[in-house]
Amino acid sequence: MNKVLAVILGLLATPALAAEGERIIVTGEIIDTWCYYSGVMGGPDSVVGSAHHTCALWCSASGIPIGLLAEDGTVYTILKLGPQDNATGGDTALTLASHTITADGMSYSRDGINYIVVEKVVEDMGIVNLTHEDYDVIPPFAIPEPKE
């Protein structure tokens, strides 16, 4: 009985331990996860790329989690971006907002959320998702109207 209890307690303790990671190299766009998931600004295709770049800057600067939207549609919540900078409102996160990058890092998954700890940005392709051609700018007030 004691052995059974020990096994059960051991298994119950498992979620408190660190998840097992997998090293991946993945290419995708750095997105603002709140607008992407919540639909607050519109559908997911409209809150990525150049149309949403200014809003992505705002959200990143305030510490809203950024994500890496991979080419297969998987979103990885970025916990660290590069060896010296954090992913929560950090300068690197801000500079790379809306950029498509290739990242080398460790991926993890827990409770339905994918995470990535980016050790190195292998390539920065800049902003290549030209969504302003379809959506203008999201939200519409992101670019202030010129004063008369």
Add this chain to the structure above:
Amino acid sequence: MIRLAAAAFALFAAPLAAQDFSANSEAKTWNLYAEVPAKFDAKVVDVMCEITGDCPADCGAGDRQLGLLRSADNVLVMATKNNQPAFTGAVVDLLPYCNQDVTVDGLMINDEDFPINNVYLVQRIKAGDADWAKASQFTKVWATKNPDAKGKGPWFRRDPRINALIEKEGYLGLGLEIDKEFKEYLFE
């Protein structure tokens, strides 16, 4: 033994089952398509620590994302947004409660088809016998950190880092020439 095994199975199964945390929630709607009011007990945790085992004592002092380890089922909820309609995250609001047990009230977003799992907008926080605190501290903290950015308009129009990037790369991030042409089209 069978009862013990059944109890263990039930405990494991709990995180997998959709649980309703809307009872007694006073969360205000944001009219988001998949929002559900959710009030629950949780521990405020450093997500990087929970995931990788890299655990500074101060939850990263604001440099790391914070999550809510829900007491009822040990699910790690991502605290993505605070309660201000101003493009503001939740780290500033949760950091004072690093590694503390709290009760939170807000909106949960789950959508199995998207998929979206355990994304949370925190509206208020309560620790122990203290009163509820509104999760609306970002702009106050930002103002303290940016005393030279005083002026009219919301914080995101005055933030020096944001403005420097827009000045350099434009609102679309594609360079000033493309920005100029786009603005001419947009405001013609």
